[in-house]
Amino acid sequence: MQCSYYDAALCRSCTLIERPYADQLAGKQAHARAALTGHDGVAWLPPHPSAEEQFRNKAKMVVTGSAVDPVIGILGPDGEGVDLRWCGLHEPPVTAALSPLAEFVARANLAPYDLRTRRGELKYLLVTASPDGEVMVRFVLRSTEALARIRKHLPALQEALPRLAVASVNVQPEHSAVLEGPTEIPLTPAQTLRMAVNGLDLHLRPQSFFQTNTAVAAALYREATDWIDELAPSSVVDLYCGVGPFALHAAARDTERRVLGVETSAEAIASATHSAADAGLANARFAVGDATAFAADDDGVPDVVIVNPPRRGIGPDLAAWLERSGVRHVVYSSCSSASLARDLAVMPSLRPVRARVLDMFPQTAHYEVLTLLERG
The missing domain is CATH 3.40.50.150 (Vaccinia Virus protein VP39)
Incomplete structure (x- = not known):
């Protein structure tokens, strides 16, 4: 590879x-x-x-940079963000979702959380793809301050991502490396992603684990x-x-x-x-x-x-x-x-x-x- x-x-x-x-x-x-x-x-x-390659059904992306110019990927050794939107490990539906999500971050003015200053709202974007190409998107936020803006601009994201099946906000207020918090706020009527595996439909909820x-x-x-x-x-x-x-x-x-x-x-x-x-x-x-x-x-x-x-x-x-x-x-x-x-x-x-x-x-x-x- x-x-x-x-x-x-x-x-x-x-x-x-x-x-x-x-x-x-x-x-x-x-x-x-x-x-x-x-x-x-x-x-x-x-x-x-x-x-x-192209085998990972999920992306757990740190969001850094600014609301106007978000960086979606990982933190480098120096603590700076590295944009990994085109990582070759992700399944195509995951990769296809990341650039529209970057545009959505700017549209909804979601300030990335800054570890050094402890300011900002958006910590992570979590994206999961089903075998038939539908996606689940979770916004991990420090608080609910940006919730109204996310809801306001969600239709634009749904238009840009027609296979978006499930969306939610997870609230993780702690200044720590914990990925998600206990509170999950639905944004879409559907709250399960259908994972068709060996003829069985596994209904994956936002906080449920599934193999990568x-x-x-x-x-x-x-x-x-x-x-x-x-x-x-x-x-x-x-x-x-x-x-x-x-x-x-x-x-x-x-x-x-x-x-x-x-x-x-x-x-x-x-x-x-x-x-x-x-x-x-x-x-x-x-x-x-x-x-x-x-x-x-x-x-x-x-x-x-x-x-x-x-x-x-x-x-x-x-x-x-x-x-x-x-x-x-x-x-x-x-x-x-x-x-x-x-x-x-x-x-x-x-x-x-x-x-x-x-x-x-x-x-x-x-x-x-x-x-x-x-x-x-």
């Missing part, structure tokens, strides 16, 4: 960009296998590749569901379920299968519940809750547990519960093989028997690894 930003040393986020893509994949496979050293008998499937790479995410959900189908469970619990993709796929494959998803984010659970109802999956239900607390309080033992935790992993408490629970199989999707290895050390009775690297993040050292654990 050729990148003018990298060549000019304006952005060095793509740390592996100079390596041929085949070497990147081989390196990630070797890294994952090394992390699981000591676990004999793991069947390693070939790594699942990604498109090398839609095509590889779809492959991840197919792979996990295939493994679950081989086990033919009657009950599945998906901890850290997010907007429910693993749970919904498991429920759709067998409508007699009882599936429960648990997640701390109420927004994500609302998305998952909406998607289940839309798909007519009465066998899938979702609950707001902490994964570890749920496991400790639940009396039943499901046939299969799915975990898809954040980078820190599931942690010792949940790993210890899984170790003593009697659960026969765990499908563990990890974005950090280091935390996966730490968790496996706490549950020695659940041994990895199959694994696959899925390259969710080309041009970087990051990847997803899907592992099937079986009680020995």
Whole structure:
């Protein structure tokens, strides 16, 4: 992949960009296998590749400069803004949205937030694209001071961006690196972006998490569901379920299968519940809750547990519960093989028997690894 930003040393986020893509994949496979050293008998499937560019379905852009001349991109090492509107990683609908958004910032007189002076309103622009090209736009503001101007000029943005499906304002008043705050203010009647994945419509709400790479995410959900189908469970619990993709796929494959998803984010659970109802999956239900607390309080033992935790992993408490629970199989999707290895050390009775690297993040050292654990 050729990148003018990298060549000019304006952005060095793509740390592996100079390596041929085949070497990147081989390196990630070797890294994952090394992390699981000591676990004999793991069947390693070939790594699942990604498109090398135009694969990111979302952009999280810092806004600097001025309202008249906004800079949409990242902060450079010197603290100055670097315009990344034409980053080659973004899907075309994301790229197509960024210049109209820059014009909208000027039209609505949205002063970018200045970290040094702590003045200004607009902190970030968050843009997400669906597989069919619709976009969600979120304006992260310090306060609601600019809300009336945004609403006034929104029709002009909708005219410039005819595929704009969802728009909202997020209020993040803190002077910190926290991306968003708890308050979300809708700007459009629609407040879910439809993400069509493997024949399922996932209804993504503004504060819900979805994987960055839609095509590889779809492959991840197919792979996990295939493994679950081989086990033919009657009950599945998906901890850290997010907007429910693993749970919904498991429920759709067998409508007699009882599936429960648990997640701390109420927004994500609302998305998952909406998607289940839309798909007519009465066998899938979702609950707001902490994964570890749920496991400790639940009396039943499901046939299969799915975990898809954040980078820190599931942690010792949940790993210890899984170790003593009697659960026969765990499908563990990890974005950090280091935390996966730490968790496996706490549950020695659940041994990895199959694994696959899925390259969710080309041009970087990051990847997803899907592992099937079986009680020995």
